[in-house]
Amino acid sequence: MDSGDLRFSIRVVFALCLVCFSVGFDPVDKYYVNCGSSNDVKVGNSIYVADKSASKFLTTPQDILADSNLNSITPSEESLLYRTARIYTGPSKYTFSISQNGRHWIRLYFYPFVYQNYDMRSASFTVFAQKTALVSDFTPKNVTVKEFSVNVMSGDLVIAFSPSSNSFAYINALEVVSVPDSLIVDHASLFNPSGEFNGLVNQALETVARVNMGGPFVSFSNDTLGRTWVSDRSFLLQPNLATNESKISAVKYPQGGPTTDIAPPTVYGTCTMMNSGSDPNSNFNVTWVFSVDPGFQYLIRLHFCDIVSTAANQLVFNVYIDSFLVSPDLELSTKSGGQLATAYYMDFVTTPFDKSKLGLSIGPSPRSAYPGALLNGLEIMKMNNSRGSLAGAAILPTFPGSKKNLGVIVGVSIGVPLALVMIGILFFMHRRRRQERLRHSRTWVPISINGGTTMGSKYSTGTTISVGSNMSYRIPFIAVQEATNNFDESWVIGIGGFGKVYKGILNDGTKVAVKRGNPRSQQGLAEFRTEIEMLSQFRHRHLVSLIGYCDEKNEMILVYEYMENGTLKSHLYGSNLPNLSWKQRLEICIGAARGLHYLHTGDAKAVIHRDVKSANILLDENLMAKVADFGLSKTGPELDQTHVSTAVKGSFGYLDPEYFRRQQLTEKSDVYSFGVVLFxxxxxxxxxxxxLPREMVNLAEWAMKWQKKGQLDQIIDPNLVGKIKSDSLRKFGETGEKCLADFGVDRPSMGDVLWNLEYALQLQEATVHNDPEENSTNVIGQLSPQVGDFNHVDASPSVAQFETSSVDDLSGVSMSRVFSQLVKSEGR
Structure with a gap:
């Protein structure tokens, strides 16, 4: 490229992207840095100070100021910003003092050139604002301006540069400038599903597109915030379907509505509209297509101003985002009291995108007398994801104070991960060898339960386990075969560590779930025996019932009641099942908590489940939750003991870290696992x-990070956004946080967890007036007055005696009445 072409390219791209402030808005904070240069540069009304003047803001391990030596280019305001750059060979940061908290622009200017041994065309790096990754492994190829806005809530704004492995970072110019508070409000409309998104103020945003529909490029000099707006022609899917209109002088800004800070008259005064011509039967959409990054939500701002109608109620049309109808039958004059040519805008937030293109369309409404539709302006802004990032996975580096510290940082950053990898490999090899030994040595052996007879051949009577009613639990193998259509593979409804689970139908028409042990499974005789022992002595509406077992032909088969809706896990992810509402999820958690609370308190000794997870919470036809799979369960400690010493067992991700460290099991291990289930x-x-990126891999750690920041709403299931009352979410998050306390002594009992979940449900369903301290156990008395009516019950019986009454069930007892027993010390 010769110098003339280069000069032209720089001028064109800079004209499209450069932003500096005009007279209309005077920002409180304004920093302009001409990086790598020893001279100040004036662009418009702003002065970009020389790098040496801005060095007081910078922490970097090495000073490398690069000059392109493009002396053949005629100097201009545009080109001078790109003639120099600062190069960063290690983690570096700028720290800007912020006088006024709130949203700030961050604009980064890049133009790659070769300086000595540094070819900036191959540079790769990540840029952070505070802890938000703005770009990740970024390699600018041409003149590029990246614009972001972040909400600064402290006295300083830190912008950090982190080179990728074996690379370096650079920048030509940098801006940090205040933004009016009115520019981004806190809420916007959601669609698919419809609702309201709250929390925009705290979102970091990246400008993806800022478009002037139907008009030419709008320069910074015609925008009160110094923004630039590009023409929409290159984004139109079918330009022949669209036509333009311009009436800039007609634009009016309504009192209490949009101002020129939202968009200038040069945007509201032009539009792209349907090219219906003289055909009253025209029926098509005008569509624009934009490139976006998958995996992120987007804030879409639509600017409207009816500059084409001659009377109110004349133009009615539909607006679509990515084929979803977001604004049906839009009639702009109704938004402005019957006034035409009045500025109006709408904000929408998308669900996370799974593709790289975003479409926007306008089209006629059946209610319109004549087919027509228009759009004046559009802004698309990427929102930070649940990790607080705008650019995928990135980890904020440690910043050195000197070159000497850099070597230490590099050594640690390489050595520690390498050591962890080596430890992981050794652990994996050891575990694999151990599993191989166990697999080769495992055989089925006869079972003896409660001193009964052992498994026999198909002609023997085998072991019989009886409960209080003397009902036998043993089922003949032939009956199990018939029930499962001879273990038909098409009847398999699940596969677990013990073996396959089949759907079955007994001779009397009862649906059952049949779990058939796999001889090669790591779970076997002990788990089989424990499952039978536990389920034969407990009956509760929130525990899956054991119908029987079979031990013939060296088989280990368990037969349970059939749960029509499968596992809780399958309703949360990994399947196409309908989404659960927040109320349904709360009721399921409450049901599971009741089952676990019964295990912990329903007998003289607590029973610890040891494998609480969403896959072991099953749902019946009414979505009522029942806890299942008691193969790892263990009887709790004696009255004079605090724990049971035992080998660690459970499921990775749900395992109590204290239990793992100390091999000391208590009921609080179940509480920890249940806390993971809650999140x-x-x-x-x-x-x-x-x-997922490293910080997201473990849900418990990731959720606790956001809970402690008070921003749990940022990581919830997108299907729940806007559907959870803030008080209910806060109580639910606090409950989960307490369950995940590092030490068991700091965790609540399952009774306390149950109470808090009941309260979260009540907060979701009704507004509580004069809400007392939520941590007080007296709240239940105000929310459930019927508790007071239960005071006549003798408090002397234990909860175990109460819950194992004649029905051995809590199904007929109001939980609020049970609470009055639980809050008494003798009932715990």
């Missing part, structure tokens, strides 16, 4: 997902 229910994602 799994809220976020609808696996508890361990190695495909």
């Amino acid at each position: 799994e229910v809220l976020c609808a994602r696996p508890v361990i997902d190695p495909s």
